[in-house]
Amino acid sequence: MADDDRVTRQQYRQQRSRPTGDGTQEQQPEPEETGASRQAYAAENNRAVEEAKTKRLARKLNWVIAGLVVGIIIVFLILFLTP
Template sequence: MADEDRMTRQQYRQHQAQPEPAQPDESATPPTDDEPETASSDSSRRAYAAETNRALEDAKSKRLGRKLNWVILGLVVAIIVVFLILFLTP
């Protein structure tokens, strides 16, 4: 049945991490000196994209942290105001 095709998450990740064998393509020509190597440019693009994503995530988390700090401060002030109203009103 389909149970044979099922795999755990760990097995799936290991399967995805394994490089698939490259099939030779007759129409592909080896890169010459005047053509940039796609492997090195792809890896540098990926590194740049990863660095950019990491910087964006850091900026977003800092903004969210500041917003949460202001919300917490507002709630503390609101609680203090409510207690003052409850205890100081006759």
């Protein structure tokens, strides 16, 4: 490749964005757009995973609280009903 064939990234993007004249230009997403959509997807995925973990933890804590309440009731029943 000769030095006169080299173009900067900006020039290459401008050449790709110009229509070729025959009307068969394919629309390719810009790298910034795909990067932004990947970041948005990753952020949404992380939010969903975090939400699922929070719900699981909340469910476990509810069971622990219910077990402690039942245990306290049993202890009070033993203390008051034994002579």
